[in-house]
Amino acid sequence: MKLDDIQPQQVYRHNKGILEALHIDGWLLIGLLLLLATGTAVVYSASGGDEAVIIRHIIRVGFALALMIIFAQIPPNIIYLFTPWLFLIGIMMLVAVILFGDIGKGAQRWLNFGPVKFQPSELMKLVLPITVAWLFAHSQFPPSYRRLLIGAVIIGFTASLIVVQPDLGTSLLIAMSGLFVLFFAGLPWKVILAAITAAVASAPVAWHFMHAYQKQRVLTFLDPESDPLGSGYHIIQSKIAIGSGGIQGKGFMGSTQAHLEFLPESTTDFIFSVLSEEFGLLGVITLLTLYAFVIARGFYIASQAQDNFTRLIAASLTMTLFVYIFVNIGMVSGLLPVVGLPLPLVSYGGSSLVTLMISFGILMSIHTHKRLLTD
Amino acid sequence: MSEQLNFNSDAETHQQKRRFRFRLYFAYGFVLLLFAFLIARMAHLQWINYERYHGLAEGNRISVETIAPTRGKIFDRNHVLLADNQPVFTLSMIRENMDDIHAFELALMNLLDQTKPEKIEKYFKKFRKWNRAKSYSLPFSLTEEQAARFSVMSYQFPGVTLTARLKRVYPHKSSAVHALGYVGRINMKELKKLDESVYRGTQIIGKSGIERFYESRLHGYPGVQQIETNARGRILRKLETVPAKPGEDLHLTIDIKLQEYAESLFGNMRGALVAIDPQNGEVLAFVSMPTFDPNLFVDGIDQKNYDRLLYNPDRPFINRVINGQYPPGSTIKPFIALGAIENDYISPTKKIYDPGYIDFAGIRYRDWKRTGHGLVDMNSAIAESCDTYFYELGLSMGIDAIHDSMAPFGFGSITHIDINGESKGILPSQEWKRMTKGKSWYRGETINSSIGQGYHLTTPLQLAKATAILANRGKIIQPHILRWAIPPKPAEQIEIKKISNWEDVIQGMKDVMHGRKGTARKYGKGLPFKMAGKTGTAQVFSLNSAKYNASELDKSLHDHSLFVGFAPVDKPQIAVAIIAENAGSGSKTAAPLAVKVIKRYLADKMQSKDNQKIKQKSKNK
Numbered sequence: 001m002k003l004d005d006i007q008p009q010q011v012y013r014h015n016k017g018i019l020e021a022l023h024i025d026g027w028l029l030i031g032l033l034l035l036l037a038t039g040t041a042v043v044y045s046a047s048g049g050d051e052a053v054i055i056r057h058i059i060r061v062g063f064a065l066a067l068m069i070i071f072a073q074i075p076p077n078i079i080y081l082f083t084p085w086l087f088l089i090g091i092m093m094l095v096a097v098i099l100f101g102d103i104g105k106g107a108q109r110w111l112n113f114g115p116v117k118f119q120p121s122e123l124m125k126l127v128l129p130i131t132v133a134w135l136f137a138h139s140q141f142p143p144s145y146r147r148l149l150i151g152a153v154i155i156g157f158t159a160s161l162i163v164v165q166p167d168l169g170t171s172l173l174i175a176m177s178g179l180f181v182l183f184f185a186g187l188p189w190k191v192i193l194a195a196i197t198a199a200v201a202s203a204p205v206a207w208h209f210m211h212a213y214q215k216q217r218v219l220t221f222l223d224p225e226s227d228p229l230g231s232g233y234h235i236i237q238s239k240i241a242i243g244s245g246g247i248q249g250k251g252f253m254g255s256t257q258a259h260l261e262f263l264p265e266s267t268t269d270f271i272f273s274v275l276s277e278e279f280g281l282l283g284v285i286t287l288l289t290l291y292a293f294v295i296a297r298g299f300y301i302a303s304q305a306q307d308n309f310t311r312l313i314a315a316s317l318t319m320t321l322f323v324y325i326f327v328n329i330g331m332v333s334g335l336l337p338v339v340g341l342p343l344p345l346v347s348y349g350g351s352s353l354v355t356l357m358i359s360f361g362i363l364m365s366i367h368t369h370k371r372l373l374t375d
Numbered sequence: 376m377s378e379q380l381n382f383n384s385d386a387e388t389h390q391q392k393r394r395f396r397f398r399l400y401f402a403y404g405f406v407l408l409l410f411a412f413l414i415a416r417m418a419h420l421q422w423i424n425y426e427r428y429h430g431l432a433e434g435n436r437i438s439v440e441t442i443a444p445t446r447g448k449i450f451d452r453n454h455v456l457l458a459d460n461q462p463v464f465t466l467s468m469i470r471e472n473m474d475d476i477h478a479f480e481l482a483l484m485n486l487l488d489q490t491k492p493e494k495i496e497k498y499f500k501k502f503r504k505w506n507r508a509k510s511y512s513l514p515f516s517l518t519e520e521q522a523a524r525f526s527v528m529s530y531q532f533p534g535v536t537l538t539a540r541l542k543r544v545y546p547h548k549s550s551a552v553h554a555l556g557y558v559g560r561i562n563m564k565e566l567k568k569l570d571e572s573v574y575r576g577t578q579i580i581g582k583s584g585i586e587r588f589y590e591s592r593l594h595g596y597p598g599v600q601q602i603e604t605n606a607r608g609r610i611l612r613k614l615e616t617v618p619a620k621p622g623e624d625l626h627l628t629i630d631i632k633l634q635e636y637a638e639s640l641f642g643n644m645r646g647a648l649v650a651i652d653p654q655n656g657e658v659l660a661f662v663s664m665p666t667f668d669p670n671l672f673v674d675g676i677d678q679k680n681y682d683r684l685l686y687n688p689d690r691p692f693i694n695r696v697i698n699g700q701y702p703p704g705s706t707i708k709p710f711i712a713l714g715a716i717e718n719d720y721i722s723p724t725k726k727i728y729d730p731g732y733i734d735f736a737g738i739r740y741r742d743w744k745r746t747g748h749g750l751v752d753m754n755s756a757i758a759e760s761c762d763t764y765f766y767e768l769g770l771s772m773g774i775d776a777i778h779d780s781m782a783p784f785g786f787g788s789i790t791h792i793d794i795n796g797e798s799k800g801i802l803p804s805q806e807w808k809r810m811t812k813g814k815s816w817y818r819g820e821t822i823n824s825s826i827g828q829g830y831h832l833t834t835p836l837q838l839a840k841a842t843a844i845l846a847n848r849g850k851i852i853q854p855h856i857l858r859w860a861i862p863p864k865p866a867e868q869i870e871i872k873k874i875s876n877w878e879d880v881i882q883g884m885k886d887v888m889h890g891r892k893g894t895a896r897k898y899g900k901g902l903p904f905k906m907a908g909k910t911g912t913a914q915v916f917s918l919n920s921a922k923y924n925a926s927e928l929d930k931s932l933h934d935h936s937l938f939v940g941f942a943p944v945d946k947p948q949i950a951v952a953i954i955a956e957n958a959g960s961g962s963k964t965a966a967p968l969a970v971k972v973i974k975r976y977l978a979d980k981m982q983s984k985d986n987q988k989i990k991q992k993s994k995n996k
Binding site: 047048049050051052053140141142183184186239240241242243244245246247256257258259260261276280281284285288291292295296299302303311315319322326329330333335 | 390391395396398399402406407414416417418420421422424425427431432433506507508
């Protein structure tokens with residue numbers, strides 16, 4: 001067979017690498033793997049070299065990567081078809097949690113399916129932004145006020161179902177992921193400004209409706225030294241860990257704060273403190289650069305997406321990732337109140353890692369499933 | 376449809392894309408701005424304030440430790456120690472701080488010459504993989520001598536510390552274990568239910584018996600202490616201490632000397648014995664045989680020992696006193712007789728002729744004495760345990776009247792003794808059968824029921840309680856094991872029309888022991904006091920559905936031997952119920968055993984009274 005005989009289509013197929021065949025975006029994958037490797041190393045140190053912990057972590061990372069690859073295979077138009085149903089199922093499960101959920105730490109967040117425990121709010125982290133994107137799939141930029149209002153109602157309704165669990169932190173984060181879709185769909189600037197003004201003004205009202213432990217968190221956040229052996233303890237110890245890392249850090253496995261057990265949850269919520277203590281400011285800058293790279297790649301994917309639905313999903317999921325990073329680092333460094341939230345891709349693997357990796361799978365799917373622009 | 380049009384209009388799509396991209400740039404700008412803000416924050420902490428935080432981390436030496444409370448001790452009624460706490464020594468290790476783990480491992484093998492080196496090796500293999508910064512305590516305890524030998528060479532092994540803790544010890548070993556119970560390590564299920572603030576620092580919890588029932592009183596409340604450590608976590612000195620509040624010491628009603636004596640009388644027999652002081656419901660002896668050594672459970676029992684106990688065909692784990700449900704046999708005859716004369720079913724003096732059987736609905740029900748007892752009145756019916764008399768009596772009363780005459784004595788309901796998980800037995804009635812079996816009562820079943828067979832099931836504790844109430848002539852008592860546990864309240868009384876009815880029934884029981892034809896007259900002879908009793912022999916229809924092997928089968932078909940009794944008749948000080956499993960007739964095995972226990976108790980009591988008198992006399996002088 002002569003080279004000239006080969007059809008253009010076949011050339012394309014022939015050159016298809018393994019990544020492309022698996023619908024995987026190489027740049028994004030590199031960024032993720034670097035972050036996951038960093039996380040594994042820091043979890044190892046934070047656990048004091050506990051082999052059992054690290055093996056469990058690696059198994060979970062592997063499982064999450066596999067899920068990412070699986071979701072990368074699902075074309076966006078299939079997701080589009082199923083979106084209303086996924087949303088309905090998600091809402092029903094949230095209602096089920098309120099009615100029959102397991103109560104853990106004063107809040108009922110889990111559904112118990114025999115051996116499997118499941119947190120429906122975790123599912124909603126993905127389903128809500130996708131649902132709002134579905135709503136704006138065919139609308140103009142900027143969309144009509146009527147449609148914006150429908151979107152706002154969907155977001156508010158979902159968030160309120162999670163607030164009553166009660167889980168204020170998660171409900172705010174989920175609401176935010178939906179609001180990002182509105183923003184990228186073209187929510188007018190004047191509306192955004194008005195909303196921010198209203199939010200600031202209504203803070204005292206929100207305070208009134210908060211649970212005692214939530215109020216305590218806010219108070220401690222404002223003045224951690226007021227309760228140095230109570231709830232302010234974590235923040236103080238975390239700041240000591242970060243600050244004592246200096247510019248270069250104490251070196252791998254050198255975190256005295258974690259090893260002497262001054263740091264709480266050192267493998268999960270407070271892993272950033274361990275990383276800063278061991279790798280210093282340079283390590284922090286490197287980590288944030290990696291994150292900035294992954295976020296840039298997510299936005300690039302959004303900019304290259306072919307339709308409203310996929311570009312809104314890509315942009316809002318990427319933005320949500322950023323929020324998680326910012327909230328976690330802000331929390332452990334004393335900028336934000338303590339909310340139980342792991343550092344994306346670095347903390348000891350839990351259900352949030354799975355959700356995150358599925359969202360990256362969707363991003364990859366968006367980037368690799370494109371209609372040929374022949375018409 | 377208008378929405379669809381947007382896709383077709385290229386110019387507009389292009390414009391929309393541009394607007395969207397602008398928002399992307401804006402968002403990314405926002406992201407980078409906030410990242411810069413985070414980096415500024417980090418620089419503030421790690422660069423500008425580095426010295427301060429570095430100092431704080433170095434000085435981060437004050438940590439808070441929990442002090443576990445000392446568990447309350449348990450004593451018997453004469454202040455004999457039943458559950459004690461003794462110091463044991465253990466070593467705890469932090470891998471990060473250890474120089475040479477292997478050297479320590481070898482030194483340990485040398486030190487603990489009793490423990491197999493393979494066990495130590497196995498533990499260290501695991502230890503090398505665990506959290507290097509955490510402290511782990513060795514699962515082997517050291518004797519005082521070994522601890523002393525280690526402290527001499529401890530300087531060679533940084534990262535290893537010698538700690539002393541208190542361990543629960545039961546000096547009387549297997550005696551009274553079913554009443555006393557035992558402690559063991561807290562398991563996951565218990566951990567979920569416990570109040571963390573009370574149980575931090577505690578590793579053991581009451582698993583059964585008194586140890587479990589009074590867990591909250593025995594446990595106490597933990598204290599805290601602030602300790603100063605060096606940067607590597609070694610304790611330098613103790614700062615502030617809030618001491619732990621120790622658990623309460625408890626005194627039981629059990630007389631451990633009587634308990635051990637009763638246990639020794641059982642020998643290899645299975646069964647149960649309960650002795651109660653009828654005046655106040657104090658349980659003097661609580662015997663369930665066979666027993667086991669509770670000390671095995673304190674540090675966690677090994678699988679081999681556990682299996683040996685669990686699969687022992689004699690079932691030592693079963694608390695026969697409260698969970699053994701046995702047919703009471705003839706021991707319930709006095710209670711039925713009382714109900715009969717009280718409600719005028721029969722007069723105590725009325726004589727019935729016993730040919731050795733009765734025929735009912737074509738079935739012949741035999742007396743235990745084939746030839747019959749001849750003419751019997753109520754007194755001789757109890758004293759000689761005439762079955763035929765009670766067959767006739769039962770038939771004329773009916774099952775519900777039998778039920779009503781026994782229920783006030785506590786048959787068929789739990790006694791609310793201070794041990795968890797009591798069984799309530801069965802006191803049959805027409806309604807009971809309808810509710811549980813869904814069938815109506817047959818009169819033929821009444822015949823069996825009137826001699827304590829058929830559906831009747833009682834626990835030894837129920838029998839003892841009923842006997843005590845009978846001894847009290849109706850004053851109801853509440854059996855309990857913790858001394859001074861029951862706040863004094865007006866005692867309830869079983870009301871009766873004719874006070875002499877009590878004495879009629881009790882006279883029958885007295886004649887069991889002292890009468891010319893009494894079933895236990897052999898053992899009543901020559902007693903320094905008068906006692907009342909009733910023998911019982913229960914046909915076995917398998918106590919529990921445990922599978923016995925062939926050689927055991929014969930033995931397990933033997934009758935249970937029962938006896939209830941109290942003494943002295945006029946001023947009762949002890950009431951006893953006893954069941955010896957598969958030991959034949961009540962008069963043969965159970966009766967002599969009970970008599971011995973009663974005799975010993977009253978003799979001891981006399982003696983201590985005499986001692987007191989002597990003391991008082993010497994004081995007066």
